[in-house]
Amino acid sequence: MPGPFSSRSPTLGPMTASDHVVTRFAPSPTGHLHIGGARSALFCWAFARRNGGRFMIRIEDTDQARSSDESARGILEDLAWLGIEWDDGPSLTLADGRVIGADSRPVGPYFQAQRVPIYHAYIEALVKAGRAYPAFEDAAELEAKRKAAVAAKQTYRYERPADVKPGVFNAARWERAQSGEPHVVRFLALHEEIIVPDQVLGDVRIAAGELDDFVILKADRFPTYHFAVVIDDELMGVTHVLRAQEHLANTPRHVAMQKALVRLPQHSPPGSESRATPFRTPVYAHMPLIFNVDGTKMSKRDKAKAARAALQAKIKQEPALTADVLAPRLGAAAPDIAGFLAKDNDSLEVATAISRVFGVALPEIEVADFRAAGYLPEAICNYLALLGWNPGMKTEDGKDLEKFDNAFLAEHFSIERIGKTNSKFDRNKLLSFNGDAIAALSDDAFIDRWMAWMREFEPAAADRIGAVPRDRLAALAAAIKPRAKTLREGLKSAAFLLRDDEATDFEAKAVEKHMRADDGRGVKLLREFRETLNALLDWSPAGLAAHLDAFAQANGLPNPGPIAQPLRIALTGAAVSPGLGETMAVIGRLSCLKRIDTCLHAV
């Protein structure tokens, strides 16, 4: 009997079952939302929903040099787009005026930069309790020592100054710090075993002596990540921390601090004035990592790599393409381009320019990339949920259940079913999921979402297709949905709509094969077919298809091919297009006749 005390039971751990579940996603606003971060957020969200708890966003902007408000806003927008909405956290006003996020509990502010006084108060308390101390070494010197140790294949650990004793307030150091001498504050790690309670991996034990005295307050008076996260998780009532395994090695530090910290009177529950309220250790769940298929990390540098490889291939074909020649075409400075090619920089601007100018597809890494590429948020969430988690259920026909939405996750997500093994991001499978999600859309929904995507990322096409009467768009949706794995691919299938009725660029090979061959049989059939069109009453996709079949039969053709292909070329310029019924219906009678005439004249 596993009973309730199985090591992976969600109720086991330092938190009691009666605690109201609070999870949090705590991004650092130093860029866009990474696809892996999105999964972390999704799992945190799902766990909170499943347990009737709250999901919180906190912005970890303690790196003053790299953090930005634009980045924070972008991350929030990406989360909202994915349908991952937070109960507590910064407010975000959506395009439709709806607001996500509030300080209803209230435990804000949710930007760590605004919480610095709180951290300072706890730093002081820790120092006075003899569990932290100001340190005055020069950063460069320590760095040199560290490097030397690494070079000698030795484990580097900060050496505690001789005058620092556990549990003893070092007033002299405190005075020096207070007087303005540059310093950091280090946590005083006890010589004891640390146990990290983890619901995915089981308890992880770290032997005594492994932890050194790490920095908790930087010289710029900002807390380090480790310190801020511990203070905030406690003060914000976080009960469960779900995050990627890359954080596992950090967690012993957090546990050690939780054991040393006690809530300040101003942060203590009412009525507890007489006794101290120690910090609690939340339940941890470290999720497996996500890598590229080749095993490398999914990094935004992958975009630069792909662009560089593509450009280098181009240059091999065309040696005249020097940085100077490329500069005006790419809209970038020649030295930047040269540096980019020489791997001196991974400029995203250069990479994007290469992608635009040479039509090179860059790998999607961040949520915004997937959005621009025409992925649906529901497909992304579905696929992401399967990376490291699995519902372990079967469908009615006995197959593994793997198609579900966020509502399903909110109902069924559990930490017990998070796997332990790292996974590789399989774009093929995501693509397949996305294609299925598109196919599952109603015609109306597809048109709405496709147009919205186009207005954002392909405005010229949006103008053109937006001009098509709405009643014809249903046929268009039917034509495109089964052919599009992404919204962007849908544009390819709809290319015939963007064509001018007078355009004469007909694919030569196709013209030769389907129209000129057999003494121009195709041309002859097309000419005859054109004459039947004026009088045709039923201009619906089905009516048109039936008409085409009837015409073929009347002409003794074994199948409609001999007329269908010439017609396709006339209407679309190419031998490949969606079904002719839909195509003709969308183009409309007038344009169809014009295009056929144009083609008949041109070939």
Add this chain to the structure above:
RNA sequence: GGCCCCGUCGUCUAGCCCGGUCUAGGACAUCACCCUUUCACGGUGAGAACAUGGGUUCGAAUCCCAUCGGGGUCACCA
């Protein structure tokens, strides 16, 4: 290198905790065939995995150990 984590088809995984129902199931990808006016969609089918070696046991993908392999982490970044 120290510490920590992991190891089922090419990929994501079900099965493992509670050993026999597993000649290991599904999905994506691949290949073949069917459908077909092109391209897709769809349908049917095929190939494809328990890292290795030792135990324990009547019996191991499932339990134990070792080896090998992979990953994370060792900052005044988060």
